[in-house]
Amino acid sequence: MLGKTAGGIYWMFRFLERSENTARLIEAGFRIALTKSKDPASEWKSVLTTAGVRRNYDLKYDGYTAANALDFLLRDTDNPSSVISSIENARTNARMVRTALTTEVWEAVNESWMALRAALKTPVTETKLPAVLGEIRRHTALVRGAVHGTMLRNDIFDFTQIGIALERADNTARIIDVKYYTLLPSASYVGSTLDNVQWETILRSVSAHRSFRWLNDHDISPASIAEFLIFDSRFPRSLSFCSRLLEDNLGYLAKDYKRHLPCHEMIEAQRNILRDRDIASVFDEGLHDFITSFIRQNNALGLQIEQDYRFVG
Amino acid sequence: MTLDRQYFDEMHSGTDNVRGPYAEYKTWFAQEDAARLSKKSKEAESFFRRTGITFNVYGQAAAQERLIPFDLIPRIIANREWTKLSKGIEQRVRGINAFLHDIYHRQEILRAGIVPVELIAQNEAFLPQMIGVSPPGGIYTHIVGTDIVRTGEDDFFVLEDNARTPSGVSYMLENRETMLQMFPELFSKIKVQPVSDYPKNLRRSLAACAPRNCDGKPTVAVLTPGIHNSAYFEHSFLADQMGVELVEGHDLQVVDGRIAMRTTEGYQVIDVLYRRVDDDFLDPLNFNPSSMLGVPGILDVYRAGNITIANAPGTGIADDKAIYSYMPDIIEFYTGEKAILRNVETYRCSDPDSLKYVLDNLSDLVVKEVHGSGGYGMLVGPAASKKELATFAAKLRRSPSNYIAQPTLSLSTVPIFTKKGLAPRHVDLRPFALVSPNEMNITPGGLTRVALKAGSLVVNSSQGGGTKDTWVLED
Numbered sequence: 001m002l003g004k005t006a007g008g009i010y011w012m013f014r015f016l017e018r019s020e021n022t023a024r025l026i027e028a029g030f031r032i033a034l035t036k037s038k039d040p041a042s043e044w045k046s047v048l049t050t051a052g053v054r055r056n057y058d059l060k061y062d063g064y065t066a067a068n069a070l071d072f073l074l075r076d077t078d079n080p081s082s083v084i085s086s087i088e089n090a091r092t093n094a095r096m097v098r099t100a101l102t103t104e105v106w107e108a109v110n111e112s113w114m115a116l117r118a119a120l121k122t123p124v125t126e127t128k129l130p131a132v133l134g135e136i137r138r139h140t141a142l143v144r145g146a147v148h149g150t151m152l153r154n155d156i157f158d159f160t161q162i163g164i165a166l167e168r169a170d171n172t173a174r175i176i177d178v179k180y181y182t183l184l185p186s187a188s189y190v191g192s193t194l195d196n197v198q199w200e201t202i203l204r205s206v207s208a209h210r211s212f213r214w215l216n217d218h219d220i221s222p223a224s225i226a227e228f229l230i231f232d233s234r235f236p237r238s239l240s241f242c243s244r245l246l247e248d249n250l251g252y253l254a255k256d257y258k259r260h261l262p263c264h265e266m267i268e269a270q271r272n273i274l275r276d277r278d279i280a281s282v283f284d285e286g287l288h289d290f291i292t293s294f295i296r297q298n299n300a301l302g303l304q305i306e307q308d309y310r311f312v313g
Numbered sequence: 314m315t316l317d318r319q320y321f322d323e324m325h326s327g328t329d330n331v332r333g334p335y336a337e338y339k340t341w342f343a344q345e346d347a348a349r350l351s352k353k354s355k356e357a358e359s360f361f362r363r364t365g366i367t368f369n370v371y372g373q374a375a376a377q378e379r380l381i382p383f384d385l386i387p388r389i390i391a392n393r394e395w396t397k398l399s400k401g402i403e404q405r406v407r408g409i410n411a412f413l414h415d416i417y418h419r420q421e422i423l424r425a426g427i428v429p430v431e432l433i434a435q436n437e438a439f440l441p442q443m444i445g446v447s448p449p450g451g452i453y454t455h456i457v458g459t460d461i462v463r464t465g466e467d468d469f470f471v472l473e474d475n476a477r478t479p480s481g482v483s484y485m486l487e488n489r490e491t492m493l494q495m496f497p498e499l500f501s502k503i504k505v506q507p508v509s510d511y512p513k514n515l516r517r518s519l520a521a522c523a524p525r526n527c528d529g530k531p532t533v534a535v536l537t538p539g540i541h542n543s544a545y546f547e548h549s550f551l552a553d554q555m556g557v558e559l560v561e562g563h564d565l566q567v568v569d570g571r572i573a574m575r576t577t578e579g580y581q582v583i584d585v586l587y588r589r590v591d592d593d594f595l596d597p598l599n600f601n602p603s604s605m606l607g608v609p610g611i612l613d614v615y616r617a618g619n620i621t622i623a624n625a626p627g628t629g630i631a632d633d634k635a636i637y638s639y640m641p642d643i644i645e646f647y648t649g650e651k652a653i654l655r656n657v658e659t660y661r662c663s664d665p666d667s668l669k670y671v672l673d674n675l676s677d678l679v680v681k682e683v684h685g686s687g688g689y690g691m692l693v694g695p696a697a698s699k700k701e702l703a704t705f706a707a708k709l710r711r712s713p714s715n716y717i718a719q720p721t722l723s724l725s726t727v728p729i730f731t732k733k734g735l736a737p738r739h740v741d742l743r744p745f746a747l748v749s750p751n752e753m754n755i756t757p758g759g760l761t762r763v764a765l766k767a768g769s770l771v772v773n774s775s776q777g778g779g780t781k782d783t784w785v786l787e788d
């Protein structure tokens with residue numbers, strides 16, 4: 001397999017994951033701004049920060065309105081992480097690595113691109129937003145389904161999973177990073193409506209508001225939410241789950257290629273942290289420090305994978 | 314443009330009668346519901362969009378990927394017509410390979426005075442770097458797409474020999490797939506020779522040309538300029554269908570005197586490179602130094618006999634439009650036979666008498682750039698305005714040797730499907746020949762390109778042409 005192809009696959013799936021995550025962030029932000037928040041502007045500001053695009057947004061707009069934030073996050077080609085940019089990038093990478101994809105996967109990506117380009121051609125009004133977000137989710141699900149149903153379980157598949165896992169871990173970690181202060185155990189907040197709203201935002205941003213309740217019926221506390229997002233390996237967007245997905249797939253590559261590389265050392269270190277720690281020790285260390293160090297380490301792992309598998313010459 | 318001429322229509326030929334090859338199809342068509350066919354036609358378009366069978370148009374910012382319109386009426390060729398055509402193509406391709414070997418070695422044909430020396434020496438398509446180089450297996454042009462036009466029942470002409478990197482074969486294959494999906498019943502009624510073996514044959518043919526030092530199964534790869542190239546779809550399609558890697562210049566490098574591709578596990582040697590990158594961009598060390606598309610040093614590896622490049626560098630000297638006019642003599646010189654397929658009468662504007670004739674008759678002629686392709690930089694006299702003719706005449710006077718001229722041919726027509734029923738449109742044909750030391754394989758049929766505008770003679774996809782499925786009937 002060409003190094004370039006591995007890189008194309010990896011980025012294709014990172015971008016697809018990113019478009020889905022952005023849609024999910026918008027959905028949570030929109031709902032909270034609509035229903036619960038007394039300060040919608042700060043809600044949108046926090047969505048933009050979580051998506052990692054606030055600096056670019058600030059260069060373009062003064063103030064945080066729903067219309068501007070939506071446009072920037074969904075349709076703006078100046079924003080490299082907007083849904084339209086992500087899907088465009090995913091499809092460009094798919095074209096580049098087309099020989100490594102099954103027809104079904106290629107067609108699913110190509111159709112997503114056609115459909116979303118049409119859906120995002122004109123500004124998305126609040127009335128149309130739910131339908132558009134639904135379409136984004138549906139199309140990324142179609143691609144995922146085609147991948148699972150038709151791709152060989154070989155190195156190509158491994159790189160799809162690695163791209164997804166890295167992007168997803170980064171996304172969940174950034175959500176925690178932006179909202180960490182609401183998860184800090186502070187006596188003054190407990191029981192107030194404010195933190196309930198914030199906690200719900202967090203859970204909605206990772207589509208976990210229902211599953212969390214299923215699992216934690218009687219214990220809705222900052223510590224249990226943080227624990228769920230970081231350590232619960234049943235939840236497919238937790239850091240622990242993503243890390244295990246990475247470990248598995250990097251492990252398949254090591255076995256397949258019969259080579260143990262620096263990225264394998266790094267994933268092992270990441271796994272150890274998540275396995276050996278518990279939420280109490282994380283709070284002792286400081287949630288913020290823990291998360292920023294995870295984000296840094298996760299990024300470094302991504303770069304190491306690029307290097308170890310020769311994505312670029 | 315509408316010309317007051319009678320054209321040979323391959324389905325109806327002058328009278329209301331149906332020509333033999335189309336008889337069964339016409340019967341089927343007469344019973345079909347136009348609305349159903351209309352719906353099928355739209356289905357085909359969305360199929361092409363969905364599968365991304367597109368081409369890129371240079372110099373257009375918006376809508377960079379376009380579809381080549383597909384017409385659902387097949388172009389049908391009788392087996393006996395095809396037999397003659399394929400013999401003619403085979404002879405011509407043999408002649409071209411012999412010519413290329415000779416022109417880069419002893420140059421007997423120049424000594425014999427059949428082709429003028431200056432035509433070679435001053436030609437940019439002639440690569441001095443190739444002098445004395447013998448490609449593995451002795452093959453120069455492995456894949457040839459000969460453009461053929463028809464003007465009457467038995468009148469076939471070769472319009473161009475595409476001996477460098479002919480494109481369009483993916484459309485030939487996808488058009489057939491589309492027809493099979495849309496009208497399976499037709500193919501059980503009418504016996505059409507299959508084309509689907511092309512990728513398998515291409516791979517076998519390329520592998521048979523591997524360098525001598527290749528031990529074991531040759532590693533084949535397709536070299537593309539990248540996703541922005543107009544024919545990128547075809548490059549990835551062929552790599553995919555052959556089951557080989559699609560590489561770009563930056564994936565390759567010289568390792569221990571061989572060309573190797575960067576894989577996730579290190580560098581892996583390539584034995585045969587099917588390149589879809591032009592000569593000039595192939596090797597920045599030996600050709601255009603600013604090229605980002607090629608592989609520095611690949612020509613040196615090639616000269617040492619350590620990789621097969623298909624088609625070989627320098628094959629352009631054989632399909633140059635100035636050489637074209639000598640092709641019948643070239644074929645006879647090397648094969649000892651008269652050319653089976655005729656050439657179109659060609660005026661070389663470098664010759665003062667010809668130039669005078671061309672300038673005097675510009676409105677009746679088609680004038681082409683010697684090194685042009687894709688229908689760019691070409692003048693169709695009868696369709697041009699007075700102003701266009703004057704501008705072109707000035708260009709001709711300025712650099713006459715850049716141009717050749719040909720009479721406007723009465724290209725045959727085949728009907729296309731329109732909302733108002735069948736309507737005749739001009740067509741050409743590009744069959745594809747694969748050459749290896751063991752055999753020559755010509756896929757029955759090829760790519761039929763059709764000018765979609767009524768009366769238009771320009772079939773190029775970049776100029777609004779479409780394509781048709783091409784059927785060669787079983788006997």
